[in-house]
Amino acid sequence: MRPGLAAPRKFPFRSSPKRAILSSMSKVIRILGLDPGSAATGWGVIDCAGPRLSFVAAGVIRAPRTAARAEKLSFIFKALRACLDQHQPDEAAVEETFVNANPRDALVLGQARGVALLAPSLAGLDVAEYATNSIKKAVVGQGHAAKNQVQAMVRVLLPASGEQPEDAADALAVAICHAHCRGARALEKAVAGARA
Numbered sequence: 001m002r003p004g005l006a007a008p009r010k011f012p013f014r015s016s017p018k019r020a021i022l023s024s025m026s027k028v029i030r031i032l033g034l035d036p037g038s039a040a041t042g043w044g045v046i047d048c049a050g051p052r053l054s055f056v057a058a059g060v061i062r063a064p065r066t067a068a069r070a071e072k073l074s075f076i077f078k079a080l081r082a083c084l085d086q087h088q089p090d091e092a093a094v095e096e097t098f099v100n101a102n103p104r105d106a107l108v109l110g111q112a113r114g115v116a117l118l119a120p121s122l123a124g125l126d127v128a129e130y131a132t133n134s135i136k137k138a139v140v141g142q143g144h145a146a147k148n149q150v151q152a153m154v155r156v157l158l159p160a161s162g163e164q165p166e167d168a169a170d171a172l173a174v175a176i177c178h179a180h181c182r183g184a185r186a187l188e189k190a191v192a193g194a195r196a
Contacts, residue, residue: 081119092126130178136149
């Protein structure tokens with residue numbers, strides 16, 4: 001260093017957390033996307049390696065219609081645990097619920113959403129939540145896109161997924177949204193941790 005020049009300052013966000021995040025972006029991360037519902041809960045699993053996405057599996061969990069509410073929630077939970085055990089995701093993402101005009105429907109959907117948040121959290125996964133408009137914007141490029149546009153883009157981004165039921169396609173869209181947003185979320189956490 002030349003005399004009279006100060007040593008360069010080291011900023012916490014330029015240290016190892018950022019490098020660790022960037023290096024983690026190149027390895028394969030398995031993501032579980034969930035579209036919770038009381039009648040049907042969609043799930044979709046994708047692999048993400050940097051910008052490359054690949055389809056792993058998808059499906060819909062349908063609890064028996066005649067079952068009591070507690071039994072339906074238990075059925076959804078057990079099915080999600082089986083999905084987690086089978087596919088071993090690294091991260092999970094759940095669609096946030098929109099405000100429903102009917103309070104009873106909002107309560108029932110909130111219970112199913114609680115199960116969808118609980119199952120991956122108990123499995124030790126980091127669970128992200130995304131608003132419907134954010135998911136549509138990440139997948140289609142427009143926050144108010146129609147359902148058929150979302151499904152079409154899921155087939156474009158994940159050609160191996162083929163034709164999926166609506167709930168499964170929505171869950172794959174949640175996983176795609178998380179794949180696109182996870183780097184920024186991880187960087188925010190690292191910066192916040194470095195400042196603390």
